[in-house]
Amino acid sequence: MIKKIAVTILLIISPHFHAFADTASDGLWADVKNTLSETWNSSDYELYVPVNTWHNRAFYDKEKIDGYNEHPWGIGIGKYRYDADGDWHGVYAMVFADSHKEMEPVAGYAFQKMWHANNDFRLGAGYTIGATLREDYHYLPIPVIAPIASIEYKQLAVQSTYIVGGQGNGNILFTWLKWQIK
Template sequence: MKRFYLSAALVALLLPPPLSHADEPQSGSTYSYIKDTLSQTWAADDYELFVPVSTWHNRHYYSSEKIDGYNEQPWGLGIGKYRYDRDGDWHSLYMMAFADSHNDMEPVAGYAFQKMWRPTDEFRLGAGYTAGLTLRKDFNYLPLPVLAPVASIEYKQLALQSAYIFGGRDNGNILFTWLRWQLK
């Protein structure tokens, strides 16, 4: 339960700032803000391609025997719509499917947000979160919530992006990494 509160606290710290001026929702409710943020992202004209590259199982939480039996090369593909807001922060709605740790297909869909820092015009660093749903064979493909921190290093249209999936002994504690290519 402590991990949930830690994740929730991290998300609260990284929530996007309130919309400003013309982007501001009609009412000040959280529901309106979320609806407007998702609607604006869905209406964006920019697309991005996701290519999973690594599923690293944290060696502190897994035995070497378990690690040897896991797939850490999550072949797959995804697509998303993205936008940058007035502050230059990244928002995305995405879908991705990849081979999970057991080599079974795992689809995931959700929303992601990153606060962006721009040391130069072409180089960016981002930190934020993703929230969505995934389906896993080992859970009979029942919808499972996803809430994870996300970070990226970006150059021009290409990003190396990762999410850390928290868990316990022999589950979760996975660093999932993918390439993100913004199509212009």
Template sequence: MIRKLTAIALLTPIIHLNAVADTTSYGIWSDAKNTLSETWSASNYELYVPINTWHNRHYYSQEKIDGYNEQPWGLGIGKYRYDEDGDWHGIYAMAFTDSHSKVQPVAGYAFQKMWRPSNNVRLGAGYTLGVTLREDFNYMPLPVIAPLASIEYKQLALQSTYIFGGKGNGNILFTWIKWQVN
């Protein structure tokens, strides 16, 4: 079941309803393929530097929080493009130290609807779909489906996602710096 969900998370990004003219499954698959292909073919690259992992204090005891790593060392790379509406699409891979100071890789697709309050400032909100591997799950592939938000100035952005969970798991705000190389 996990492998099927992982495959779905990697291969089928959520389709933007305003961009889908044909609601048949062929139209959705075609749109997903085209979106991923166009993003993969883009010549624009960006680098990611994780800067913070914040565990929501409402869901964790102080003892647990004191034992967690909230300074994730890591690095990532991605390809990106802006579509005809000015919205951002990205394909990425990143590795960082998780809450237990173990290496956690993640790779996937991301989309953000962009708003431009000025020429150099952009605000984004969207989602990411991908797969991650964690030591505490014996590095078995796990699907990632999470919201995504950013504040951007020229080529530099502060981007975050929130990993939902329950009492004592998940509920983590993960933040990184994104630099658009070209």
């Protein structure tokens, strides 16, 4: 059942949706496994340093904002690759201080369609899918599906995701630096 749910989610968000729309789920599942395997087997690493957590002021009152941590100090590491189209794929693990100053680990896969202004400067937009563990949920796994975007210069990038939520929860812009180790 979990495999079918994961395949369905990946089918919806896959950057290659058009190529798989008419194929059986085994074909899609094989492509997902190949993409993850190629990325995992890459010899290129990245270092992640969380730098900011911004709580959208339209969804929180001042008292809540004043009590939240917006400095998510932590660290992460990942493996990455650029595919034949120049798009970025990454598998990662990161730990940081959440809004309540509790340690929050997150791990997953990310994809970004990249626009290359030149060999050094790139813009990216895509998604991440993974899982996180939070103290306020008794460190039970929580699925993560979120958009990501980046501005990159050579090996350094500023990358962000926006965690959608409701009034008084979520609606957080999470930003980190990404350094590609060569």
